Amino acid sequence: MTINKSIKLNARNITSDEYFYGHKACGGCGESLALRLALKVLGDEAYLSLPAGCMAAVSFIYPNMAFKNNAMITPFASTAAVATGVAAGLKALNRKHLSVGFAGDGGTADIGIQALSGAIDRGEKFIYICTDNEAYMNTGIQKSGLTPFGASTTTTPAGKVIRGNIKPKKNMFEIVAAHGIKYAATASVGYLEDFMNKVQKAKEADGPAYIHVFSPCPTGWGHESDQTIAIAKEVVDNGLWYLAEYENGKFSLNKKPDLSSDIRPYLKGQARFKHLQDEDIQIVEALRAEKWAQMLAEWQ
Amino acid sequence: MKNFKRVPVPPLNHINDYPMGSSCESFHITDQNSGWRVFMPVINLDKCVSCYRCYLVCPDGAIHQNEDQKFEIDYDYCKGCGICANECKINAINMVKEDK
Secondary structure: OOOOOOOOOOOOOOOOOOOEOOOOOOOOOHHHHHHHHHHHHHOOOEEEEEEOOHHHHHHOOOOOEOEOOEEEEEOHHHHHHHHHHHHHHHHHOOOOOEEEEEEEHHHHHHOOHHHHHHHHHHOOOOEEEEEEOOOEOOOOOEOOOOOOOOOOOOOOOEOOOOEOOOOOOOOHHHHHHOOOOOEEEEEEOOOHHHHHHHHHHHHHOOOOEEEEEEOOOHHHHOOOHHHHHHHHHHHHHOOOOOOEEEEOOEEEEOOOOOOOOOOHHHHHOOHHHOOOOHHHHHHHHHHHHHHHHHHHHHOO | OOOOOOOOOOOOOOHHHOOOOOOOOOOEOOOOOHHHOOEEEEEOOOOOOOOOHHHHHOOOOOEEEOOOOOEEEOOOOOOOOOHHHHHOOOOOEEEEEOOO
16 A cells, blocks of 8 residues: 555554564563554565564564564664664665664663664664663563663662662653754654654655654553553653654654643552652652753743 | 465474574464463454554554454454453453453
8 A cells, every 4th residue: 555645644544464463572562563553654665673672582483483574683782783784785786675773772772872873873764763661671671771760670679768760761862863863753652643653754754763652561560461552641641751753953742741640540550660659759740840841941 | 454374383393394594584473372362352343333443552463354344353363462452442342251
């Protein structure tokens, strides 16, 4: 199916073909949903580079191969370097294919950040999609640079004195935008039409493009597997995550949340935040207020 | 719509039955995921209004529209996570305990 650029993508007009099927991700995995829908938008002309992470582990289980696209596993630190190498190779062969890197939050914000920074700096045409589930889930829920304040992981366990992670989340979207990238956006699997249209914009961008998609992990976060979409929607509605874009040197916000809303239902629905006390929740609220004051002042 | 043919199970009795080398052809899928399920989703087609919501939100892509424009679930690959039943606004999908 060819996609008319003037029409917004939705469930009815995306292709009915599947490009990611029969994989072994946990039931209710938000990351595999983001990957499935991104591939539906990108089509089978996309060449995928995936580092060692959940999405590589669940699809390349010998002798299974869950992708329809050409896909390969890269060293952990070099997703973006491999993706731009593939893009250069395709250019040399005069093919119109698209090179796409898919990495988790650890592979993007911690281990792969220098390769990503270099690749954006070179200005190659490629797409980088970061599926953010807020910890190293594949190796057993260790803290990453994108783990939020207060979350209990196996390396930041909740105890009597220190209650979970003591650092706030790294501003990965702004770090990428600071390179002067052609297109960058944040998304959430709670707003799937928005995510698909951002992938389409990234596909059409004339240069590197980056999408940061918030994708809940039932195993690591300790919530029911059927709540994945509801949690990803709630986090945008209460302002703990934001939908924004960076284009032509300007930031824009796509959705304004209700900043007075109670964040307790969101936090208490997940085992990783269950231990938080009132004073910790006040810190989370203060971090939210600080972030939004800055975004509302500078991004519109 | 699933656009591949599953390799029959079990094709892997001898080392020569396995794909050679460190790469293999795309959509080389040899087994099912149906054994993961505790509850199975069942679509009530009398209630269903074909809003495409379950098809969009399924992480496994296991829900698709058949030739009669009705939605059906591929029970070989459904893991029973329950997202479709939770997201269905008119409650046309019920989670039923597997009777095994």
